[in-house]
Amino acid sequence: MMTHPPIPDVNAPRVAPHPYPPHAVQPDPESPATDFMILPDGTIYARNLTPDLAAILAVLNPYDATMALRAATILRLPP
Amino acid sequence: MTTAVSTSLPGLAPTRFARRQRLVPPRSALARERLPLARQSLADCHLCLHHCGADRLAGPSGRCHAGPDARFFAAQTDVSDELQLLPSFAVSLSGCNLRCDFCITGAPSWNPRAGSELDAVRLADRARAALAHGARSLMILGGEPTIHLPGLLELVAALPDNATLVLKTNACFTEAARPLLSGLFDVWLPDLKFGNADCAHRLAAIPHAADYWTTVTSNLLWMVGEGDTSELIVRHLLMPGHVDCCWAPAAHWLSQHLPDVKVSLRSGYWPAWHAARHPELRVPLPRTELDRALALAQECRLNLVP
Numbered sequence: 439m440m441t442h443p444p445i446p447d448v449n450a451p452r453v454a455p456h457p458y459p460p461h462a463v464q465p466d467p468e469s470p471a472t473d474f475m476i477l478p479d480g481t482i483y484a485r486n487l488t489p490d491l492a493a494i495l496a497v498l499n500p501y502d503a504t505m506a507l508r509a510a511t512i513l514r515l516p517p
Numbered sequence: 518m519t520t521a522v523s524t525s526l527p528g529l530a531p532t533r534f535a536r537r538q539r540l541v542p543p544r545s546a547l548a549r550e551r552l553p554l555a556r557q558s559l560a561d562c563h564l565c566l567h568h569c570g571a572d573r574l575a576g577p578s579g580r581c582h583a584g585p586d587a588r589f590f591a592a593q594t595d596v597s598d599e600l601q602l603l604p605s606f607a608v609s610l611s612g613c614n615l616r617c618d619f620c621i622t623g624a625p626s627w628n629p630r631a632g633s634e635l636d637a638v639r640l641a642d643r644a645r646a647a648l649a650h651g652a653r654s655l656m657i658l659g660g661e662p663t664i665h666l667p668g669l670l671e672l673v674a675a676l677p678d679n680a681t682l683v684l685k686t687n688a689c690f691t692e693a694a695r696p697l698l699s700g701l702f703d704v705w706l707p708d709l710k711f712g713n714a715d716c717a718h719r720l721a722a723i724p725h726a727a728d729y730w731t732t733v734t735s736n737l738l739w740m741v742g743e744g745d746t747s748e749l750i751v752r753h754l755l756m757p758g759h760v761d762c763c764w765a766p767a768a769h770w771l772s773q774h775l776p777d778v779k780v781s782l783r784s785g786y787w788p789a790w791h792a793a794r795h796p797e798l799r800v801p802l803p804r805t806e807l808d809r810a811l812a813l814a815q816e817c818r819l820n821l822v823p
Contacts, residue, residue, distance in 0.1 A: 475789075485597065508603060
């Protein structure tokens, strides 16, 4: 017997799920694109993160060890 | 400030996977050989758990609304995925057989006509360039790539044989698809999305009769049986309100049946697309739920990878 999922935490950061895709306009499949969602508490969510943007996020939050590792991959790419 | 791409599991170093032993003939030749059978399978499509029996050669049909030709909506170097695979040059095929209301790429994933025509040779050239510039792997994903078996095989046939090739899939394909996929990938990256048929039905419109759980778990066991030539990393996206009903059954099953397999617990749930249809999915994952999920993973002694 499944129980219904709990009611959302009223104190959680609020977001308004958009009925549309993250991109307002369909991106060109040939061009890199990243989507961000920034919450009021400063949490940043990212999708399709490129190495360059990982490097920026790693600078914004130097305590995020995982992001630092993602950003480090850029070092293997040419300038 | 916190950043949440997918998972933050401090202390877990990235691991390298063993390069697969190459099959003879090479996978490009295998993929090319299988193309006629893959095209033929679309005439009476039973490639996924929906078993539509649609004639997709005649045009878009079936629950995925996909026709015979694949399209793609993204192709780029990406560092969002499991660390051991990064950077990865990822090609996203349009269209999917599931209708997950929380899909982060809902529009192109639900629409097989989105994006551009799949030009395998051109994409392979871009993949080679990415590899030359330091990409560690090539990844094919969706949408759901296994609904486009002919296009998927064309792409595999064009890609370099010595590259690490990853297939990211919802693992909802049937036994009919397995012989066409076998031996082609260095890393299987399946997503065990739901822990029960009720959530699969409510959130992704998978009929109970389709038997989501049995289909996916049997495919995971099949994938691990491919281990001579590939590696398995099982993913689970933590969704708010679904730790007990979805993650817990998944964690216990993995603990019992695939105790050593790598598990990627994704914590970057992002309310998007039609998530608002479900009250519990309107918020990001609360920290308390992530902590509970990680504790459960530890209790089950799962081999978590970042």
